[in-house]
Amino acid sequence: MRERTRAFVEHQRFQRFIVGVILLNAATLGLETVPAVVESYGHLLTVVDHAALYIFVAELLAKIYVERSRFPRDPWNIFDTVIVAIALAPFTSGLSVLRSLRILRALRLLSVVPSLRRVVSALLRAMPGMSSIVLLLSLVLYVAAVMATKLYGDTAPHRFGSLPTSLFTLYQTMTGDDWGNIAREVMNTHPTAWIFFTIFILVCTFVVLNLFMAVVVSAMEEESAAERAEQDDGNAASLQMILAELTALRKEVTELREERKELDYEVAARPGGGGGGGGGRSARRGRR
Known part of the structure; x- marks a missing residue:
């Protein structure tokens, strides 16, 4: 199950999906600064914002499940955790200023896009x-x-x-x-x-x-x-592995040739193994 989750999280399509969610969330947070849009589509923007947050939390939990003790060793995982934790902080009383920090989720592109x-x-x-x-x-x-x-x-x-x-x-x-x-x-x-x-x-x-x-x-x-x-x-490690496999394969081929020569010698050394026994020897070779 863990390996399946790892393959799913690290799959290229899933990474593209996360990038799309980040861009969509950043766009909705930008639209929240327009009063006319908030008045008309405020509920929809809130739903999209919450859905994006739930997706980020699920991705983070999946990474923790897959990597376990290795999770805090990656600085990018810590970065993602801080961004999601800020988004999960309460927006009431003295912490209401954290609501404006939700746009920091757009910075998750830094950890998702390899070039960034x-x-x-x-x-x-x-x-x-x-x-x-x-x-x-x-x-x-x-x-x-x-x-x-x-x-x-x-x-x-x-x-x-x-x-x-x-x-x-x-x-x-x-x-x-x-x-x-x-x-x-x-x-x-x-x-x-x-x-x-x-x-x-x-x-x-x-x-x-x-x-x-x-x-x-x-x-x-x-x-x-x-x-x-x-x-x-x-690439060098892959090449060394391929060369080692080729060397082992050549060794096996050489051993098989030696065994075949020994068998042919034994057959030829048997009484009646030469001349007229060629047909029987050929038949035995065919069976082998």
Whole structure:
């Protein structure tokens, strides 16, 4: 029974069905934000939402039944459990805010779709390198914010009047949001301010932020290489098994040939086994 359940849960059609349920549930949760749709089809949306939740719970219980002690060892199983547990939490009193978290069920696509799982695994693999880049970016932002506050605080106090304000303005500049108007506002009083903004944008936008992409791309390549190595190991194991079976088959064929030669020699060595006994020998070979 457990093996049948495993085959059913891991079947490709069942996985596609779960993906369809997740997409349908995400669509219904989105439609619940439209008052006109809720007024006309609110009961139907609730039924679909509850049905999807029951399907997710049944799938989770089936996985627990199949994997047993191995279930908590898989991080994706823990992820699915947390998502379903949030959906099962009561929506009354102080926990009513959890109702809005039902949309987190759409994140179950990350654990169901293999390509998305590889992307998330690559991002997690890149976290150590990304943390170093975040530290570098924070240091650059802090130094630039202190300089901008001292240089341009009196000129544009609403932009650089304090350290927190300067940090927000420089973060806005780093993302390319209206940085031209910010620079021109300061340049009306400080014509050489373009040098500061140009250097800041070059360092943050074109150097540090691109390092994020480099780290993520490197992690994606490592993830793909690990997947290819796993596939190669599986293919090598299959090839070794086939070669071992062929070797055993050749050995059996060789042994059968040796036995046949011994039988032919015994028959030939019997009195009357040669010449006229050929017909009897052929008949005995036919029987064998």
